[in-house]
């Protein structure tokens with residue numbers, strides 16, 4: 148974990164890690180060519196910035212005032228953080244978290260442009276929120292914009308995208324040991340099937356897992372194109388061309404497993420909520436149902452209070468609501484946002500406000 152605290156008026160030049168994600172470009176695919184959609188060759192021409200999703204809606208519902216404290220758990224390209232920092236003014240504090248050194252570089256650029264005090268913690272958000280809890284930090288807003296950034300997808304050599312030929316890496320923290328190659332090399336067929344089914348909701352999970360195990364007995368599976376060919380060969384021909392890309396769910400499942408995305412979220416939601424001051428807001432933007440379901444259940448439980456089984460005639464647990472949902476339904480992007488930024492299409496935002504003591508015990 149690396150962390151530094153800055154008054155934004157200090158220059159940040161040279162204070163962030165300048166590490167670039169490694170990667171040697173294409174690792175030759177030796178799987179026979181199968182008809183289907185395949186990745187394109189070539190290295191990225193430099194990652195373009197991240198367009199923040201549901202940005203206006205997020206800033207509105209956080210409703211931050213000058214002098215307050217906000218924690219951005221997924222800094223990425225800093226799109227949300229920049230807007231939030233404007234609301235915090237010169238007396239406010241922005242704490243930004245990300246496990247990717249590329250985000251730390253972006254943070255260094257942003258921190259010289261905003262008026263508030265800023266701090267960056269390079270770590271997983273579960274670790275960082277634990278650290279902040281130990282330090283006794285308090286915040287008026289804690290928010291997550293889950294999943295990967297456009298910068299990560301567009302840096303082809305990091306292997307997040309099934310559209311580009313690259314080594315199968317998918318680590319958000321390039322210092323982490325586990326990568327997608329290791330999973331494909333070491334998980335047994337049952338574990339692979341479960342991973343593809345549980346994290347990718349992939350209906351051809353068993354067939355794809357079998358194909359992975361058979362293929363790796365001949366040669367290691369190292370590149371995105373090898374994996375895409377293998378998926379195409381394992382699924383029925385119509386499924387190769389119908390609907391979304393046939394590799395989409397497998398890549399999502401591997402990325403979730405490599406980065407322990409669901410475990411991180413489960414550990415972090417209670418920490419984030421407990422860091423909030425009374426009246427503070429917890430918000431999360433999800434991009435698939437596995438995340439959204441977790442956020443929805445967590446916030447609903449805080450808003451409900453009582454956890455007695457529904458057939459109990461009266462409450463025996465005595466728990467009171469601790470939060471109020473900002474909206475009962477998820478907030479989704481407008482049609483015009485999706486037209487401008489198609490990556491926003493599956494976004495769903497949920498949020499809840501922590502009740503004050505008077506509100507909690509009327």
Ligand SMILES: C[S@@+](CC[C@H](N)C(=O)[O-])C[C@H]1O[C@@H](n2cnc3c(N)ncnc32)[C@H](O)[C@@H]1O
Nearest residue numbers: 199221223224225226227245246271272292296
């Ligand atoms: C969708 S992007 C955030 C984009 C950002 N809101 C913006 O406006 O530019 C998600 C970011 O969260 C980071 N991330 C995902 N899971 C993480 C975790 N468990 N701990 C720390 N960072 C994480 C990724 O590295 C990525 O940079």
